[in-house]
Amino acid sequence: MDIINKIRESREEEEQLKWRGTFREYLELLKEHPHIAQTAHSRVYNMIKDAGVLERDSKKMYKFFGDEIYGLEDSLEKLVEEYFHSAARRLDVRKRILLLMGPVSGGKSTIVTLLKRGLERYSRTDRGAVYAIEGCPMHEDPLHLIPPHLREDFYRDYGIRVEGHLSPLNVMRLETEYGGRIEDVMVERIFFSEDRRVGIGTFSPSDPKSQDIADLTGSIDFSTIAEYGSESDPRAYRFDGELNKANRGMMEFQEMLKCDEKFLWHLLSLTQEGNFKAGRFALISADELIVAHTNEAEYKSFISNKKNEALHSRIIVMNIPYNLRVSEEERIYDKMIRESDMSHVHIAPHALRTAAIFSVLTRLKEPKKQNVDLLKKMKLYDGEELEGFKEQDVDELKKEYADEGMDGIDPRYVINRISSAIIRKDVASINALDVLRSLKDGLDQHPSISNEDKDRYLDFIAIARKEYDEAAKKEVQKAFVYSYEESAKTLMDNYLDNVESYCNKTKMRDPLTGEEMNPDEKLMRSIEEQIGISENAKRAFREEILIRISAYARKGKKFDYNSHERLREAIQKKLFADLKDVVKITTSTKTPDESQLKKINEVIARLIDEHGYNSVSANELLRYVGSLLNR
Ligand SMILES: Nc1ncnc2c1ncn2[C@@H]1O[C@H](COP(=O)(O)OP(=O)(O)OP(=O)(O)O)[C@@H](O)[C@H]1O
Numbered sequence: 253m254d255i256i257n258k259i260r261e262s263r264e265e266e267e268q269l270k271w272r273g274t275f276r277e278y279l280e281l282l283k284e285h286p287h288i289a290q291t292a293h294s295r296v297y298n299m300i301k302d303a304g305v306l307e308r309d310s311k312k313m314y315k316f317f318g319d320e321i322y323g324l325e326d327s328l329e330k331l332v333e334e335y336f337h338s339a340a341r342r343l344d345v346r347k348r349i350l351l352l353m354g355p356v357s358g359g360k361s362t363i364v365t366l367l368k369r370g371l372e373r374y375s376r377t378d379r380g381a382v383y384a385i386e387g388c389p390m391h392e393d394p395l396h397l398i399p400p401h402l403r404e405d406f407y408r409d410y411g412i413r414v415e416g417h418l419s420p421l422n423v424m425r426l427e428t429e430y431g432g433r434i435e436d437v438m439v440e441r442i443f444f445s446e447d448r449r450v451g452i453g454t455f456s457p458s459d460p461k462s463q464d465i466a467d468l469t470g471s472i473d474f475s476t477i478a479e480y481g482s483e484s485d486p487r488a489y490r491f492d493g494e495l496n497k498a499n500r501g502m503m504e505f506q507e508m509l510k511c512d513e514k515f516l517w518h519l520l521s522l523t524q525e526g527n528f529k530a531g532r533f534a535l536i537s538a539d540e541l542i543v544a545h546t547n548e549a550e551y552k553s554f555i556s557n558k559k560n561e562a563l564h565s566r567i568i569v570m571n572i573p574y575n576l577r578v579s580e581e582e583r584i585y586d587k588m589i590r591e592s593d594m595s596h597v598h599i600a601p602h603a604l605r606t607a608a609i610f611s612v613l614t615r616l617k618e619p620k621k622q623n624v625d626l627l628k629k630m631k632l633y634d635g636e637e638l639e640g641f642k643e644q645d646v647d648e649l650k651k652e653y654a655d656e657g658m659d660g661i662d663p664r665y666v667i668n669r670i671s672s673a674i675i676r677k678d679v680a681s682i683n684a685l686d687v688l689r690s691l692k693d694g695l696d697q698h699p700s701i702s703n704e705d706k707d708r709y710l711d712f713i714a715i716a717r718k719e720y721d722e723a724a725k726k727e728v729q730k731a732f733v734y735s736y737e738e739s740a741k742t743l744m745d746n747y748l749d750n751v752e753s754y755c756n757k758t759k760m761r762d763p764l765t766g767e768e769m770n771p772d773e774k775l776m777r778s779i780e781e782q783i784g785i786s787e788n789a790k791r792a793f794r795e796e797i798l799i800r801i802s803a804y805a806r807k808g809k810k811f812d813y814n815s816h817e818r819l820r821e822a823i824q825k826k827l828f829a830d831l832k833d834v835v836k837i838t839t840s841t842k843t844p845d846e847s848q849l850k851k852i853n854e855v856i857a858r859l860i861d862e863h864g865y866n867s868v869s870a871n872e873l874l875r876y877v878g879s880l881l882n883r
């Protein structure tokens with residue numbers, strides 16, 4: 253019932269938003285809310301801005317894109333500021349087609365879809381409200397009704413510039429339906445909807461021979477010519493092309509550069525002069541954002557053709573490269589999997605990250621800077637702090653290439669390989685190694701990878717694998733050490749007792765038998781060796797610890813497990829070394845003893861409870877780390 257209620261609520265909401273009135277009433281409304289007369293470009297810009305802008309390190313992040321597009325902040329800032337913002341201020345860029353150029357599945361369509369869905373929602377808000385001449389198939393701007401010779405006066409009164417002239421259809425309707433009385437023309441609020449073909453359009457070229465320009469600009473309705481007597485009667489024309497329908501909003505032009513020239517010429521005049529030619533009428537004014545997208549190869553071949561020069565100068569190209577940050581890439585995969593039919597599959601921790609390391613590496617260009625290799629560059633880009641590098645180095649690296657991220661492995665390929673790994677493995681659980689293996693196997697089938705690239709990519713798979721090995725070991729260590737914090741503390745107390753007796757040259761007492769004995773040199777060394785303390789340095793290290801303990805005591809503070817960083821590290825490593833033996837034994841023997849089994853089970857429980865594994869992937873991880881340790 254809940255959903256039925258919601259459906260009803262949303263219908264009632266829409267009912268309430270509706271507005272209908274005469275042009276005279278519309279002008280009153282306009283006095284109060286001048287923004288309702290904004291241009292299409294301005295509306296898009298305000299929509300993005302109204303969603304919220306975060307400023308971080310003098311960089312802008314638009315919440316409008318934030319939930320869907322990851323890691324492209326720089327490109328999006330350029331897009332919003334250089335195109336939408338300028339266009340909103342009626343600068344010349346408004347008269348250009350916006351062309352998003354970028355590699356396959358780099359998010360171009362996603363951006364366009366966000367804009368479309370965003371506009372649909374925005375037109376239902378106060379700030380994004382749109383009004384049109386009632387019953388007009390092109391939702392014409394009511395202000396077009398103002399005769400050209402009075403527009404200066406209108407500007408003085410309202411501060412609004414009117415561009416474009418009344419369409420032939422509305423010229424006729426004004427005469428026949430309203431007897432020329434402009435103030436009586438009915439105006440209504442409209443709501444953008446691609447499904448209902450209001451304010452949002454999509455044009456995608458099909459076979460150029462059969463495709464008709466009518467798809468773009470509408471066409472004569474021959475069945476009505478008899479009724480109206482002439483082809484040039486606007487009532488005999490169907491204003492149902494994508495350009496007509498998208499008026500006041502936006503039109504997506506898919507595969508624009510694949511399109512036949514005759515289609516492009518219409519765009520030329522629309523973008524430049526704000527009007528296009530339809531049928532046998534005077535030009536029709538339109539106000540809409542046109543967004544196209546393409547890849548680099550296609551764009552290059554397009555501009556290399558002299559014939560396209562005029563069109564070229566009317567296009568603003570914005571690069572939409574691949575994301576170059578590993579953690580953002582991981583989010584992309586995560587989102588794509590959630591949206592797919594694989595969402596029930598358990599993906600072990602590190603699986604997506606490992607794949608992301610691989611794909612980002614394929615996209616990066618070899619750094620020119622000294623002492624940076626590709627892996628370091630990747631980490632720096634991802635915001636990791638590396639010793640000897642500063643924020644500024646990252647900026648310098650980014651400046652080395654203007655067109656980084658325009659090639660490499662695309663997210664869809666990775667998702668396809670993950671899905672094929674799932675099918676092959678036939679369990680609903682997949683780990684980093686499964687993914688890497690599948691990525692590797694897929695390289696042979698990838699249509700656009702040269703042999704040279706393939707060799708490079710195989711190297712990157714090896715690098716990603718090494719990164720995973722390290723992460724896997726650390727993960728097990730963490731899980732182990734954590735569940736053995738008690739043992740860690742005991743081990744440390746034991747060590748400190750021995751150090752004390754060693755430095756003070758006293759005997760220790762066996763807690764069970766009460767016998768006197770010497771400090772346990774073997775135990776102390778086994779811990780100290782973990783952090784590389786040599787035989788010669790051991791005395792200094794032990795004394796330093798005693799000094800630290802007495803300094804703590806003087807201040808009334810308790811010296812504990814976390815009080816000495818290097819000592820803690822040594823203890824953890826020692827424990828992990830002990831674990832190594834356990835892991836090695838349990839993974840290589842078929843019959844681990846009871847205490848070994850207990851330890852392993854505790855680690856597995858920890859991996860499941862705290863680190864996001866399931867029992868399959870936790871066991872796989874332990875077995876794998878075991879095999880790494882056995883090497
Ligand atoms: N930077 C990104 N942030 C979030 N998702 C992304 C990003 N890049 C790609 N994707 C995801 O990858 C998939 C493919 O993206 P999309 O279809 O938008 O790419 P495209 O550039 O239009 O590709 P094509 O050139 O093949 O048409 C989508 O599911 C999209 O969500």
Ligand SMILES: [Mg+2]
Nearest residue numbers: 360361362545
């Ligand atoms: Mg696309």
